[in-house]
Amino acid sequence: MTQTTDPVALTADLIKCPSVTPEEGGAISLLADLLDGVGFECSRVDRGGIANLYARWGTKAHPKTFGFNGHTDVVPVGDRKAWSVDPFGAEQKDGWLYGRGATDMKSGVAAFAAAAIDFVRNTPPDGSIVLAITGDEEGIATDGTIALLDWMDQQGEAMSACLVGEPTCPDHIGEMMKIGRRGSMTAYFTVTGTQGHSAYPHRALNPVPVMARLVDQLSTHVLDEGTDHFDASTLVVTTIDTGNPANNVIPAEVRATVNIRFNDAHSSGSLTEWLQGVADTLAAQTGAKINMTTQVSGESFLTPPGPLSDLVAKAVQTETNRMPVLSTSGGTSDARFVKDHCPVVEFGLVGKTMHQVDERVEMAQIHQLKAIYTRILQDYFA
Known part of the structure; x- marks a missing residue:
């Protein structure tokens, strides 16, 4: 039965x-x-x-x-x-x-x-x-x-x-x-400058414009046009934070997070190398310190x-x-x-x-x- x-x-x-x-x-x-x-x-x-x-x-x-x-x-x-x-x-x-x-x-x-x-x-x-x-x-x-x-x-x-x-x-x-x-990875950036009074910006190094340039360069970059079985890879800025409650203080630090969903044209290693390169170039240009850590969910x-x-x-x-x-x-x-x-x-x-x-x-x-x-x-x- x-x-x-x-x-x-x-x-x-x-x-x-x-x-x-x-x-x-x-x-x-x-x-x-x-x-x-x-x-x-x-x-x-x-x-x-x-x-x-x-x-x-x-x-x-x-x-x-x-x-x-x-x-x-x-x-x-x-x-x-x-x-x-x-x-x-x-x-x-x-x-x-x-x-x-x-x-x-x-x-x-x-x-x-x-x-x-x-x-x-x-x-x-x-x-x-x-x-x-x-x-x-x-x-x-x-x-x-x-x-x-x-x-x-x-x-x-x-x-x-x-x-x-x-x-x-x-x-x-x-x-x-x-x-x-698609693969998935997240990059966490911290830009460190020099805190100061907003009335005397020349005495400080404002990390916020540096971070703005960084996330703009990353988010406007075309990673690829897609592959045979995958759509184009994407990078999304998910947060930018200073934790600054004052309107007259240039903060010393700002943080941002980006998430990348990537196809088989990339690996987490190749993307990490690219991200680090962009950060290092911008740090050299501005004098700010840029630290990056990554978390890979999968290739x-x-x-x-x-x-x-x-x-x-x-x-x-x-x-x-x-x-x-x-x-x-x-x-x-x-x-x-x-x-x-x-x-x-x-x-x-x-x-x-x-x-x-x-x-x-x-x-x-x-x-x-x-x-x-x-x-x-x-x-x-x-």
Whole structure:
């Protein structure tokens, strides 16, 4: 008799777990118990106070191992009074399931877990299936998927292909899949001059005009015109601060932050070198001291169109009658870590309400996503 696992019920159970990063909230334990009960070998890979789960059905490092990566942690709910429902109540209304994480991405985790469970129960494949689930995607992400990949390397575990189940579709399920992501880095600048009285500017070195010149040079520079699979890189000035409450004092210091989203024409290293060069030149011209530090969230990457993207696109088209656009748009995801391990693409639901008040997902879409993931498994192991 064919057995089926309800992905909507599983999504609801996960929403009821208040797993705001870095809290596990019961979500990882729930999945571990469920998967262990149907023959998955489950390992907790906790690190740095973060709960992670590695679940494998089949033999270790089988040459045909399909993996799924996702996260159960969620962003804070914000003002609870602004919600029309309990953020962790998993309330169902008019065909929608409400709750923090409903879209990003407990529905994706539930859909793939349900697809995998039913697949190994009813048509055990010649190969292995892996679920690598983290509790640290919405946080600083140093002890989440990275910890799982480190542990896999130590244990001789491997995936031959991986799908990340983040929301990828703008308006309708099936519209878009991700075959790469832009890199992301932030640069923090501090310009130091000499404090003085605004009536005697010649006795001071005002860092504010220096910073104005710096951010103007950076923000007006054209990084590139885009590449074959990526839009043009962007640099955005996100803040300029002096902390100066007086209107007659030239401050000694001013700070600014810029964020860069870059394509495969650059690396964080090449961009850091450019930023430092601009700062050094301006410092030499003005006599001000310019200090810069950087934080890199991830490098740009691309999984070239090929067998994996074809596999996913075919399944999506079969189940939705839409051929997904191959995109590299959006922010970062844990695919930026997985890409160093094996080929990886991303496909998931419509992401319109993620991180919003009254986050919600159409329940019919969760069933549809499970059907897509099931077809991917069927075709991969055919």
